Amino acid sequence: MNKIIYLDAAASALKPESVIRAEMDFLQNSYANAGRGICARAAAVDDMIARARADVARFINARPDQIVFTSGTTDGMNRIVHIINDRACGAGIKNKTVMVSDLDHHSARLPFELLCDSDMCKFVLCPMDEKYNLMCSGLPRADVFVITAMSNVIGTPQDVAGLVAAARKKNPDVITVVDAAQYVVHNEIDVQKWDCDFMCFSAHKIGADTGLGIMYIKNPERWGAPDKFGGGMISKITGSAVEHNAIFQWENAPAKFEAGTLPLTQIIGLPAAIDYLSANRPNLDLIKYLYDRLSKNPRIRVITPRDSALFTFFAPGMHVLDLGALVGARGLCLRVGNMCASWIHKVLGVDGSARVSVGPWNTIDDVQHAADIIESVVK
Known part of the structure; x- marks a missing residue:
């Protein structure tokens, strides 16, 4: 053969071997659930998850509370649509304008396109030049702007910071969403310089395991109810258990966006992948x-x-x-x-x-x- x-x-x-070793060591010697126990082993896993979150935050120049673990870029982009469409926070996108581009991956554009197909919002296209670069000049006004930082076909990095700034000149309240799945492999990310509202990438693209992604949220407390519901994201419920109008008090971010058990093994291997990629682009x-x-x-x-x-x-x-x-x-x-x-x-x-x-x-x-x-x- x-x-x-x-x-x-x-x-x-x-x-990388370092990722495989980190995951195997966790599974063989340290496994327990996170956020669910008070025994020493469970507490140790809580610390591992916290350190991994902090490593991701440093990797993109963010705060740990701005880092939400997802199952991947596709999951993150779909969740962002639901988060910003939440009526409770007054930022629903009904009758709003969403700007996309022809560089977009299906996972970046389809979640918004399905909303537009149901007449909830309308599309405009970000202009491209003859080299398939997104243009900062001539941007139409938009309420939501989906930016592909690097096309998985063309492979050239886009001026994310310039695009965000240009969109904000047209609408200071525009919500900017960045798909960084390809960009993160070849370039350093600084979300402070980008000044985007949301950003997503997948762990498996950078040498970590499948089933794990990162969703960055610039202002996590701005958004009302989370988009998924389950264990670990509610701190208090008031009212009778049988009442339909019970009042929920959400945990602070990122916990309120991380319902259920996290992909623990994948998260444990992520810091090793970040270290390896940073030294071996x-x-x-x-x-x-x-x-x-x-x-x-x-x-x-x-x-x-x-x-x-x-x-x-x-x-x-x-x-x-x-x-x-x-x-x-x-x-x-x-x-x-x-x-x-x-x-x-x-x-x-x-x-x-x-x-x-x-x-x-x-x-x-x-x-x-x-x-x-x-x-x-x-x-």
Whole structure:
């Protein structure tokens, strides 16, 4: 069998040994539930979760109480829609304008689009330039602005701080929501500089485990009732147990947004992933190598610029699923399809594309071999 070359880091990162060790040690030696007990082991797990939350906060220059653990970016984006649509806090988005862009992943745009389909709000598009960068000039006025910090197809970082500032000039009360799932892998995040209201990313993209995400909330106490309900997020209930009009007193953030048992094992492994990524960002010179070599091939059309974090392409006359199957049979793992980003593919005029993405584990030998395989398949 051919050696497997994993060049699909943008879909999910391989796990560093330090993350695996941290999770295994927790499961074998320290496991207990968090926030549910007063024994020494349970208290120790509470401390582990608190330290992990603090590590995430430092990673993005936030406060620990602004960090909410979710199951991933998709979960976070859906929850944000419900949080800001809560009538109790007076910030419902009925009859409001939501600005999105053609760079958006389905998970960033669909939750808002479904609301718009039910006539609750309307859409406007953020303008893009000829290089598929979101433009700060000419922004329409919006009440909610969804910003993709880095497209999972184009792979270039966007000027999030500039976009937020430009949107606030049109509407000082605009709610800004940032999808940082791809951006966080290659760039440092400073939410203070971005000045966004919400931001999400997934742990598995940065080398931690699946089933865990981060939702940053700039002003967690601004929002009224949480969007999920269960154990650990209510501090007091007044009224009879059988009354329907009982009054709930929520815990302070982030607890009021974290109903039920957290993904403990994944959270315990997260600090190790953050440390590893901070010291071992993906080598984007490998992407430049692919660009310099394959952009010269007349059978290949390259979508991404040379300085992208991704190498995205297609071969005219060959379906991308066929391309993916052929390179996969030769041991090359890359992503093919619409990348759950249909809108940018419509702009590009293609049904789908093939994407190469590198992680800290990849070497020049990997991309040289990948280029050999791709060239042999498209000739």
